[in-house]
Amino acid sequence: MxxxxxxxxxxxxxxxxxxxxxxxxGLEVHAQLLTRSKMFCGCDARYADAPPNTHVCAICSGMxxxxxxxxxxxxxxxxxxxxxxxxxxxxxxxxxxxxxxxPDIPKGYQISxxxxxxxxxxxxxxxxxxxxxxxxxxxxxxxxxxxxxxHTSIDGRSVSLVDYNRSGIALLEIVSEPELQxxxxxxxxxxxxxxxxxxxxxxxxxMQEGSLRADVNVSLREPGGPFGTKVExxxxxxxxxxxxxxxxxxxxxxxxxxxxxxxxxxxxxxSERTEETVSQRTKEYAxxxxxxxxxxxxxxxxxxxxxxxxxxxxxxxxxxxxxxLEADYGLGAEVADVITLEQALADVYEDAVKSAPxxxxxxxxxxxxxxxxxxxxDRALAARQSPxxxxxxxxxxxxxxxxxxxxxxxxRVLEQMIESGESPILIVERENLAQISDKAALEQLxxxxxxxxxxxVRTYRSGKTKVFQALVGKAMAASNQxxxxxxxxxxxxxxxxxxx
Amino acid sequence: xxxxxxSVSKAHALLLSRQISAVELTQAALxxxxxxxxxxxxxxxTTADLALCQAEEADCAIARGEGGPLTGIPxxxxxxxxxxxxxxxxxxRILSGYVPAYNAFVVDRLHEAxxxxxxxxxxxxxAMGSSTENSAFGPVRNPWNVEKxxxxxxxxxxAAVAAGEALFALGTDTGGSIRQPAALxxxxxxxxxxxxxxxxxxxxxxxxxxxxxxxxxxxxxxxxVLNAIAGRDPRDSTSVDLPVPDYTLHVNEGVRGMKLGVPxxxxxxxMDPNLERVVRSAIDVYRGLGAEIRDISLPHSPFALSTYYxxxxxxxxxxxxxxxxxxxxxxxxxxxxxxxxxxxxxxGFGREVKRRILLGAYALSAGYYDAYYVKAQxxxxxxxxxxxxxxxxxxxVLAPTTPSTAFSLGEKTSxxxxxxxxxxxxxxxxxxGNCALSMPVGFSDDLPVGLQVVGKAFDEATILRVARALExxxxxxxxxxxxxxx
Numbered sequence: 001m002x003x004x005x006x007x008x009x010x011x012x013x014x015x016x017x018x019x020x021x022x023x024x025x026g027l028e029v030h031a032q033l034l035t036r037s038k039m040f041c042g043c044d045a046r047y048a049d050a051p052p053n054t055h056v057c058a059i060c061s062g063m064x065x066x067x068x069x070x071x072x073x074x075x076x077x078x079x080x081x082x083x084x085x086x087x088x089x090x091x092x093x094x095x096x097x098x099x100x101x102x103p104d105i106p107k108g109y110q111i112s113x114x115x116x117x118x119x120x121x122x123x124x125x126x127x128x129x130x131x132x133x134x135x136x137x138x139x140x141x142x143x144x145x146x147x148x149x150x151h152t153s154i155d156g157r158s159v160s161l162v163d164y165n166r167s168g169i170a171l172l173e174i175v176s177e178p179e180l181q182x183x184x185x186x187x188x189x190x191x192x193x194x195x196x197x198x199x200x201x202x203x204x205x206x207m208q209e210g211s212l213r214a215d216v217n218v219s220l221r222e223p224g225g226p227f228g229t230k231v232e233x234x235x236x237x238x239x240x241x242x243x244x245x246x247x248x249x250x251x252x253x254x255x256x257x258x259x260x261x262x263x264x265x266x267x268x269x270x271s272e273r274t275e276e277t278v279s280q281r282t283k284e285y286a287x288x289x290x291x292x293x294x295x296x297x298x299x300x301x302x303x304x305x306x307x308x309x310x311x312x313x314x315x316x317x318x319x320x321x322x323x324x325l326e327a328d329y330g331l332g333a334e335v336a337d338v339i340t341l342e343q344a345l346a347d348v349y350e351d352a353v354k355s356a357p358x359x360x361x362x363x364x365x366x367x368x369x370x371x372x373x374x375x376x377x378d379r380a381l382a383a384r385q386s387p388x389x390x391x392x393x394x395x396x397x398x399x400x401x402x403x404x405x406x407x408x409x410x411x412r413v414l415e416q417m418i419e420s421g422e423s424p425i426l427i428v429e430r431e432n433l434a435q436i437s438d439k440a441a442l443e444q445l446x447x448x449x450x451x452x453x454x455x456x457v458r459t460y461r462s463g464k465t466k467v468f469q470a471l472v473g474k475a476m477a478a479s480n481q482x483x484x485x486x487x488x489x490x491x492x493x494x495x496x497x498x499x500x
Numbered sequence: 501x502x503x504x505x506x507s508v509s510k511a512h513a514l515l516l517s518r519q520i521s522a523v524e525l526t527q528a529a530l531x532x533x534x535x536x537x538x539x540x541x542x543x544x545x546t547t548a549d550l551a552l553c554q555a556e557e558a559d560c561a562i563a564r565g566e567g568g569p570l571t572g573i574p575x576x577x578x579x580x581x582x583x584x585x586x587x588x589x590x591x592x593r594i595l596s597g598y599v600p601a602y603n604a605f606v607v608d609r610l611h612e613a614x615x616x617x618x619x620x621x622x623x624x625x626x627a628m629g630s631s632t633e634n635s636a637f638g639p640v641r642n643p644w645n646v647e648k649x650x651x652x653x654x655x656x657x658x659a660a661v662a663a664g665e666a667l668f669a670l671g672t673d674t675g676g677s678i679r680q681p682a683a684l685x686x687x688x689x690x691x692x693x694x695x696x697x698x699x700x701x702x703x704x705x706x707x708x709x710x711x712x713x714x715x716x717x718x719x720x721x722x723x724x725v726l727n728a729i730a731g732r733d734p735r736d737s738t739s740v741d742l743p744v745p746d747y748t749l750h751v752n753e754g755v756r757g758m759k760l761g762v763p764x765x766x767x768x769x770x771m772d773p774n775l776e777r778v779v780r781s782a783i784d785v786y787r788g789l790g791a792e793i794r795d796i797s798l799p800h801s802p803f804a805l806s807t808y809y810x811x812x813x814x815x816x817x818x819x820x821x822x823x824x825x826x827x828x829x830x831x832x833x834x835x836x837x838x839x840x841x842x843x844x845x846x847x848g849f850g851r852e853v854k855r856r857i858l859l860g861a862y863a864l865s866a867g868y869y870d871a872y873y874v875k876a877q878x879x880x881x882x883x884x885x886x887x888x889x890x891x892x893x894x895x896x897v898l899a900p901t902t903p904s905t906a907f908s909l910g911e912k913t914s915x916x917x918x919x920x921x922x923x924x925x926x927x928x929x930x931x932x933g934n935c936a937l938s939m940p941v942g943f944s945d946d947l948p949v950g951l952q953v954v955g956k957a958f959d960e961a962t963i964l965r966v967a968r969a970l971e972x973x974x975x976x977x978x979x980x981x982x983x984x985x986x
Contacts, residue, residue: 108821290864295707
């Protein structure tokens with residue numbers, strides 16, 4: 001295990017309690033915007049499974065004489081995201097060149113934003129252990145993604161290759177204030193941010209494909225004291241790696257300080273394999289990016305009306321929606337969080353509630369978060385891919401609530417609905433699943449089951465009444481789960497209590 | 501009749517009346533190139549087969565009655581303009597062998613207009629220079645005196661037009677690279693207003709200053725070419741969506757009643773007195789033509805050159821970062837990527853280009869940015885404001901294009917500052933963004949003298965009209981250098 005570039009400090013006269021030092025964490029998230037074309041050229045931005053260098057043109061491969069042109073759609077998406085994060089959206093913004101040489105930066109500079117970002121300030125609310133926390137935003141800006149360097153070997157010779165399919169993809173950089181206090185908070189912040197971007201429809205949130213990735217900054221300080229030396233961990237592409245890398249790094253820094261060492265400001269990488277952070281670049285080798293305004297692109301100006309127009313079209317965001325569901329439908333916070341995890345799931349829920357006026361919204365919530373979600377998960381479907389509309393679930397719950405079908409039947413109906421996309425009524429009628437509540441029919445069913453299971457009846461009457469459940473089960477099965485269980489139980493109890 | 505010395509407008513008339521064919525015209529130009537270019541070195545590459553092909557097509561178009569003003573007109577393009585399938589080197593070793601997969605906007609426009617491509621012209625490497633001696637492929641010689649430079653960086657284009665190798669050419673002008681060589685070769689060179697012509701496909705030197713324009717042997721020809729290349733291009737976000745007038749429409753209407761400003765700062769000490777005499781007598785001609793001549797002041801113009809040597813290297817530093825040997829052009833292997841970069845750029849770039857990359861990197865470095873780049877941008881605003889103020893009083897500004905006539909080959913190569921000073925009167929216009937042209941107005945010691953006419957932003961029509969009035973009076977464009985094949 002590497003303990004970084006710690007050097008022994010000569011001035012450790014005061015003993016301090018390093019275990020009480022608290023972490024200070026900030027996140028820099030890069031989100032690929034869901035646009036049809038790239039940020040500055042017309043290339044198709046959907047390159048996920050394409051062979052290398054097939055989504056490239058003169059512009060995104062940096063050919064001499066090519067010029068960028070701004071993708072309006074990306075700007076609008078970025079403004080929407082900035083507004084959703086409560087940023088001040090600049091009425092004047094511009095692009096800058098960030099100069100650094102690397103083969104996956106085909107122009108030798110990246111078009112980014114430096115001193116006039118699209119959005120500044122703002123905040124994001126997230127829930128940690130049921131408590132709503134707020135993290136401030138530093139800035140939100142637009143830039144272009146880089147290409148991808150691939151280090152491999154061909155015929156035993158090690159080579160470096162570069163794929164420009166990703167080069168020029170519209171990228172949103174979202175920088176938080178260093179206000180997150182634990183790896184768990186960082187994880188929840190990141191996951192809520194992802195959820196918001198997906199609600200906005202501006203990012204697909206596919207972290208394994210690199211659509212969303214995070215760099216984290218972390219330092220330790222005495223409670224209430226000044227910030228310590230910060231370390232940046234680059235390119236984390238899962239919630240788990242954010243949390244684990246931070247845990248590791250916090251302990252590493254604690255260890256360095258506790259042993260009297262000095263932390264160096266540096267960039268570290270996270271190894272998924274060894275589960276540790278590894279030094280990549282120290283401050284003395286930090287780049288001087290030589291930012292200057294991008295002369296090929298005129299500054300962008302927006303009117304208040306344009307911003308208001310975009311703001312007016314923002315969807316309700318996850319936390320607000322969860323809180324509304326709690327208030328309107330009496331849901332618990334945990335259930336509301338599950339329902340709002342995906343925008344489409346919340347839509348399903350609310351559509352179901354609307355079409356089930358007889359049912360309690362909490363009962364509907366049980367169906368949606370229970371059987372419905374399980375059936376989707378079994379089929380590896382996201383809520384937005386659901387084959388049935390929420391109103392159908394509402395209809396189904398109504399059928400249970402008004403006694404038309406039993407809960408057990410309803411589970412079978414729901415499964416069929418998901419298979420075929422059919423209405424619950426249709427399935428209930430075709431499969432003859434309507435619940436039997438007719439007294440005479442239930443009497444007859446009970447008599448039949450008791451007669452066929454004389455030994456169980458004897459057992460019951462001998463005092464072992466717990467076999468009652470088995471008898472009811474047999475009766476339910478005999479009715480093809482259609483018998484009204486409440487009525488049936490009453491009838492069977494009465495009959496068993498009667499002398500032979 | 502010397503076909504290769506026809507003006508564009510005259511050649512057009514002869515083509516339409518079928519007195520000459522585009523093929524004959526093209527053959528005449530190609531013959532002239534064969535004859536004289538081994539001496540001048542104006543062309544880096546000729547496209548004879550392509551040219552004859554295009555000429556045949558032009559003849560067909562004319563026969564169908566579809567001939568426009570440039571149909572069948574043989575032209576040369578500065579090698580900074582991307583041409584599909586035709587090597588484009590920008591005068592640099594680092595781009596030798598680079599064949600673009602696309603045409604610059606202006607090249608497409610000229611093809612659509614039916615112009616015939618003769619070849620690509622020599623230039624200072626990446627347009628950095630004022631003598632065309634910074635070409636990696638040898639210097640160009642001035643057709644009026646082959647011991648002299650033709651100016652630069654569009655020296656190949658200017659020499660080709662002056663020597664009758666092409667009927668017109670395109671150049672680019674970042675700090676005077678069209679006007680200065682035009683002045684030194686006795687041709688007409690027009691730098692349009694920044695944003696008037698698309699830069700798409702023009703290999704970038706300094707993006708906020710670069711502009712493409714024509715080099716011709718007459719003012720009307722410059723108007724005709726500008727008609728073809730001006731206009732909005734969605735691929736260049738700095739190109740402007742303003743209507744493009746027919747620049748020939750009012751070109752002959754004279755200057756009677758116009759107010760023409762003469763800035764005191766543009767007749768600085770150290771100016772060649774003969775050249776000053778020629779320029780002043782040209783200005784006097786305007787009085788006779790009914791224009792009012794006013795002394796004006798552009799007080800910040802003397803600071804333009806130092807501003808230029810902050811802004812242009814800064815932009816160039818970034819623009820030239822892509823030449824790394826990874827995708828195209830020269831690539832020199834190394835132990836690792838950094839060594840490959842270093843070797844490729846060490847071998848690929850010439851001294852002046854390296855000097856400017858270093859200047860730019862320095863000016864933008866942490867801690868120096870405010871003192872250099874930010875300050876330069878502030879001065880730029882002042883230079884621009886000077887011109888705006890002037891144009892509230894006058895219709896156009898008259899000034900010498902250069903402080904001296906063509907200098908000798910090798911005279912300034914060892915002293916970059918002396919070389920930079922030859923652009924002192926052209927650079928302020930790039931800094932301000934306005935349009936300007938240079939036209940021949942006489943000779944000093946048998947070398948051409950250029951007069952610069954500067955106009956309001958997007959008012960090319962006025963400077964063409966001002967220039968045409970003097971041209972009609974002087975008849976200079978009928979004179980050609982007495983040049984013999986080596």
